[in-house]
Amino acid sequence: xxxxxxxxxxxxxxxxxxxxxxxxxxxxxxxxxxxxxxxxxxxxxxxxxxxxxxxxxxxxxxxxxxxxxxxxxxxxxxxxxxxxxxxxxxxxxxxxxxxxxxxxxxxxxxxxxxxxxxxxxxxxxxxxxxxxxxxxxxxxxxxxxxxxxxxxxxxxxxxxxxxxxxxxxxxxxxxxxxxxxxxxxxxxxxxxxxxxxxxxxxxxxxxxxxxxxxxxxxxxxxxxxxxxxxxxxxxxxxxxxxxxxxxxxxxxxxxxxxxxxxxxxxxxxxxxxxxxxxx
Numbered sequence: 001x002x003x004x005x006x007x008x009x010x011x012x013x014x015x016x017x018x019x020x021x022x023x024x025x026x027x028x029x030x031x032x033x034x035x036x037x038x039x040x041x042x043x044x045x046x047x048x049x050x051x052x053x054x055x056x057x058x059x060x061x062x063x064x065x066x067x068x069x070x071x072x073x074x075x076x077x078x079x080x081x082x083x084x085x086x087x088x089x090x091x092x093x094x095x096x097x098x099x100x101x102x103x104x105x106x107x108x109x110x111x112x113x114x115x116x117x118x119x120x121x122x123x124x125x126x127x128x129x130x131x132x133x134x135x136x137x138x139x140x141x142x143x144x145x146x147x148x149x150x151x152x153x154x155x156x157x158x159x160x161x162x163x164x165x166x167x168x169x170x171x172x173x174x175x176x177x178x179x180x181x182x183x184x185x186x187x188x189x190x191x192x193x194x195x196x197x198x199x200x201x202x203x204x205x206x207x208x209x210x211x212x213x214x215x216x217x218x219x220x221x222x223x224x225x226x227x228x229x230x231x232x233x234x235x236x237x238x239x240x241x242x243x244x245x246x247x248x249x250x251x252x253x254x255x256x257x258x259x260x261x262x263x264x265x266x267x268x269x270x271x272x273x274x275x276x277x278x279x
Contacts, residue, residue, distance in 0.1 A: 030181035034174050041172060045276065046129035046152060046189040047113055049106060050205045051136025051196030053162065061100035065093040102196050102228060103139045105261050110143025112265045118149055122278040126191060127152055133162040136196045141167035154182050183208055191276055192268050193224045197231040213254055221275040225267060229259045
């Protein structure tokens, strides 16, 4: 007797799994698979770092600027298009060098927090968590690795490919398709938030978590620290929101602005100590 060939099981049918009809299944996997790995690694508490993927290490920024200056010296015709373009590149590289301090500060802060957490005899252990990519994300994971601690990378698949950085603990390297599921995992385990200078993505992530804290949808204490007073003072004017009565002046107290690693570390250590570290 002839039989039809067996159809693939639905969960093995890649055409179906990748179809619009299976979107709820894909969303659910981005909840269940990270949950499974995080539980197995006994991770319950994180310190989340947000910030630009475009900020580079100080050494690289210095080299970029030196290379451009050398090229400018070699161009004989100061009125040429090539000279003009390199002047623009020099201006960009100078700003890049100015911003590079935040890479170094992120690495150092993540290093200190990891060492402090590892030395805790009681209470929660705080694992550094980033978006998993380059820039500030890389610096946070690098600092945790330097302290010989675990670190998480919640990477996101983008059309121009953001690859996970090499400092993430391998079994804590996650890849998300859905931004909202990635944001869920940022928020769910976070006990503190460090916001370094960044662009649209950083502002989006900050505002979402800030709204959850403001509306008390997060039923936990979560200090929010914004690093870089000069940068944030130019980029965002929270006082204006209070002045125009679209937020309360009390809402301004939800954020702590700092400018140094020492200030950031002492503040986070104190706030986390009050809420999560057993005496």
